[in-house]
Amino acid sequence: MPASFPRAARIRRRGEFTGVFDGGVKRHGRLMSVFVLPMPAGRARLGIAASKKIGGAVERNLAKRRMREVFRAAGLPAPLDIVVIPRRDLLTAPFESVRQEFATLVDVAARHGRRPQPSADQPRAPRRDRRV
RNA sequence: GCAGUGAGCCGGAUGACCGCCGCGUGGCCGUAGCGCGCUCGCAAGAGCGUGCGAAGGCCCGGGGAGGAAAGUCCGAACUCCGCAGGGCAGUGCGCCGGGUAACACCCGGGCGGGGCGACCCGACGGAAAGUGGCACAGAAAAUAUACCGCUCGCCGUCGCUCGGCGCCUUCGGGUGUCGAGCUGCGGCGCAGUAAGGGUGAAAAGGUGCGGUAAGAGCGCACCGCGCGGCUGGUAACAGACGUGGCAGGCCAAACCCCGCACGGAGCAAGACCAAAUAGGGGCGCGCUGGCUUCGGCCAAUCGGACGGCCCGUCCGAUCGACGUGUCCGGGUAGGUUGCUCGAGUCCGCCAGUAAUGGCGGACCUAGAGGAAUGGUCAUCCCGCCAUAGCCGGCGCGCCGCAAGGCGCGACGGCGACGGCGGACAGAAUUCGGCUUACAGGGUCACUGCGGCC
RNA sequence: GCCGGUAUCGUCUAGGGGUCAGGACACGUGGUUCUCAGCCAUGUAACCGGGGUUCGAAUCCCCGUACCGGUA
Numbered sequence: 001m002p003a004s005f006p007r008a009a010r011i012r013r014r015g016e017f018t019g020v021f022d023g024g025v026k027r028h029g030r031l032m033s034v035f036v037l038p039m040p041a042g043r044a045r046l047g048i049a050a051s052k053k054i055g056g057a058v059e060r061n062l063a064k065r066r067m068r069e070v071f072r073a074a075g076l077p078a079p080l081d082i083v084v085i086p087r088r089d090l091l092t093a094p095f096e097s098v099r100q101e102f103a104t105l106v107d108v109a110a111r112h113g114r115r116p117q118p119s120a121d122q123p124r125a126p127r128r129d130r131r132v
Numbered sequence: 133g134c135a136g137u138g139a140g141c142c143g144g145a146u147g148a149c150c151g152c153c154g155c156g157u158g159g160c161c162g163u164a165g166c167g168c169g170c171u172c173g174c175a176a177g178a179g180c181g182u183g184c185g186a187a188g189g190c191c192c193g194g195g196g197a198g199g200a201a202a203g204u205c206c207g208a209a210c211u212c213c214g215c216a217g218g219g220c221a222g223u224g225c226g227c228c229g230g231g232u233a234a235c236a237c238c239c240g241g242g243c244g245g246g247g248c249g250a251c252c253c254g255a256c257g258g259a260a261a262g263u264g265g266c267a268c269a270g271a272a273a274a275u276a277u278a279c280c281g282c283u284c285g286c287c288g289u290c291g292c293u294c295g296g297c298g299c300c301u302u303c304g305g306g307u308g309u310c311g312a313g314c315u316g317c318g319g320c321g322c323a324g325u326a327a328g329g330g331u332g333a334a335a336a337g338g339u340g341c342g343g344u345a346a347g348a349g350c351g352c353a354c355c356g357c358g359c360g361g362c363u364g365g366u367a368a369c370a371g372a373c374g375u376g377g378c379a380g381g382c383c384a385a386a387c388c389c390c391g392c393a394c395g396g397a398g399c400a401a402g403a404c405c406a407a408a409u410a411g412g413g414g415c416g417c418g419c420u421g422g423c424u425u426c427g428g429c430c431a432a433u434c435g436g437a438c439g440g441c442c443c444g445u446c447c448g449a450u451c452g453a454c455g456u457g458u459c460c461g462g463g464u465a466g467g468u469u470g471c472u473c474g475a476g477u478c479c480g481c482c483a484g485u486a487a488u489g490g491c492g493g494a495c496c497u498a499g500a501g502g503a504a505u506g507g508u509c510a511u512c513c514c515g516c517c518a519u520a521g522c523c524g525g526c527g528c529g530c531c532g533c534a535a536g537g538c539g540c541g542a543c544g545g546c547g548a549c550g551g552c553g554g555a556c557a558g559a560a561u562u563c564g565g566c567u568u569a570c571a572g573g574g575u576c577a578c579u580g581c582g583g584c585c
Numbered sequence: 586g587c588c589g590g591u592a593u594c595g596u597c598u599a600g601g602g603g604u605c606a607g608g609a610c611a612c613g614u615g616g617u618u619c620u621c622a623g624c625c626a627u628g629u630a631a632c633c634g635g636g637g638u639u640c641g642a643a644u645c646c647c648c649g650u651a652c653c654g655g656u657a
Contacts, residue, residue, distance in 0.1 A: 005151065012502055047502065057202090057558050061506095065152095069507045072151065095508060 005072040011047030011081055020047065020083045025109045029101045031093050032067070033085040036109035044076040047083040054088045063090050070095075070102045080110060 011017060024037035039045075048067050050060040063086040071082070090098060 007152090010502075014502075017502070049502080058556095061503095061558060064502095065506055069151075072507090 005046075005068055009043060009045050009071075011045050011083065016081065017047055017049070017083060020081050024081070024083065025112050027105045027109045029105050031087055031090040031098055031101050032105070033087070034102070034105040034109055035083040035085075036106060037081045038110070039079040039081055042079045044071075044078060044080045044082065046071040047081070049083060049085050051085070054086060054091070059091055066090065066095070066098060067102075070099050073099060074103060074106070076106070078110065080106070082106060 011020065020035045020037045024035035026033060026035045028034075046068065048064045050063045052060070054060060054063060067084050067086060067090075071084075076082075084102070
């Protein structure tokens with residue numbers, strides 16, 4: 001299937017970001033952190049929150065582009081909202097390792113979040129994440 | 133050849149596969165909708181076919197980061213708010229002339245400083261308008277002063293010379309005292325002086341000669357400085373001349389004075405469309421009977437207060453508070469716009485030393501918005517490192533009568549294969565500047581030194 | 586994106602052209618105590634970086650860096 005990445009596959013609103021941060025399942029890896037929130041319908045969507053910690057505009061753009069490419073190549077069919085927080089090592093890591101880490105993190109998080117586990121019902125403290 | 137100066141330029145290339153965002157009187161599909169035809173139906177309308185076809189999808193074509201896009205330091209455009217006029221305050225700028233929409237920018241010139249030079253650097257108005265500061269050191273830090281020193285006068289004193297007198301004498305002289313002179317030392321002075329010393333970042337024009345008791349612009353020459361007119365220059369300023377013995381330190385990125393400029397906010401400015409919910413306004417509809425002396429009374433309905441709720445009591449209303457329907461305006465989420473044709477880019481000619489301007493021609497060159505302009509790979513290119521190897525002269529050893537040859541060593545150059553690296557940095561309303569960052573490459577002009585012809 | 590502000594010992598701060606950059610807490614050493622705490626004495630330790638103005642800069646000016654805040 002020709003994997004594309006149109007605008008409909010992006011998380012764009014601030015409320016959607018905070019929704020994923022608050023309600024999603026988070027997994028951390030060496031190159032990135034991932035928040036995954038299953039949606040009732042639609043397609044998989046990606047949002048990237050690259051903080052200034054990883055570098056200037058050039059570095060942040062590069063991280064976003066590589067992550068978009070990885071997401072596009074993964075071609076997830078399930079309706080998941082995914083927010084990725086890249087780490088600094090993502091910039092220099094080989095592309096194949098980024099692809100693998102993203103795949104395993106999303107897979108683990110989606111498997112964990114799919115069944116209505118009790119941990120999801122526990123009233124998590126609402127996060128005040130201001131990351132953009 | 134080496135070292136350097138200035139100006140201007142580029143800032144990886146090619147290909148494959150897979151993507152993103154605009155654009156197009158471009159094609160295809162095609163939803164809502166509209167037109168036409170047919171069928172069904174009494175009709176409203178429904179179904180089918182067909183044409184156009186918002187939105188949307190696919191294809192095709194074409195476009196898609198920078199010299200600094202950066203820092204947000206200046207100046208503008210644009211937008212909203214404020215505003216009779218003027219002043220004060222505040223901020224910025226500050227040699228002169230020019231350029232410009234404007235500027236703290238640019239160009240040319242002046243002056244000062246640096247460099248052998250090509251060239252480079254400079255916040256470069258005013259300190260005899262006022263206020264203030266100048267630590268420590270030093271005599272004194274701005275009304276000049278007088279510590280050492282130098283000089284003069286007076287006093288004291290050691291010594292020397294000369295002279296008078298007394299005493300002694302081997303007649304050479306010795307010695308005591310008095311006087312004069314000289315030199316040294318010490319003290320005193322409302323005395324002179326500011327050359328020299330020392331302190332300091334800085335000490336009241338500099339150098340030399342004369343002069344003087346010693347000195348001093350006290351006099352003179354040159355230099356510096358002030359003033360005056362003259363000449364050149366639009367001017368800043370420069371030059372020569374005359375004149376004045378010197379006017380009085382530094383700091384204004386201390387307060388300040390003088391001159392000039394400036395209203396505030398910023399595209400998250402602002403404009404338009406506008407869901408849901410709440411609230412506002414208009415209109416329509418719903419919403420009483422009896423008695424009466426016309427003040428009201430009774431009941432009903434609605435609303436409010438008391439109350440956890442019901443009953444009840446009280447208050448108000450019964451054409452207006454209420455309920456309901458509908459419309460309108462403001463406005464939030466959200467969307468659209470502002471948004472890229474502009475103090476535009478390139479080429480040529482003309483004016484000007486130049487910045488720049490004028491004329492003519494050609495061109496359209498990113499418009500995103502949790503934010504595109506790319507990802508992955510291959511080949512090439514460039515730089516650095518370095519192995520094998522090759523080349524060069526040098527040193528040492530051996531062979532040779534010699535020319536020379538061989539071996540070893542450190543040095544320099546090239547360097548297949550290989551390894552590492554390829555900067556600074558990402559448009560965010562748009563321009564003009566400034567500043568800062570930057571691997572490497574290449575162009576033109578010029579300077580100094582050395583070599584060769 | 587736009588618009589502001591701050592920076593001084595390890596921490597919190599004072600100082601706004603010259604005096605040893607001062608104080609508090611913390612830390613080190615010694616003393617007091619049987620020991621610890623406390624107290625006393627003493628010491629180490631800083632002006633964000635680079636330029637400029639000035640005789641002299643933590644202070645004034647310019648450039649940069651880092652951090653913080655406001656604004657939908």
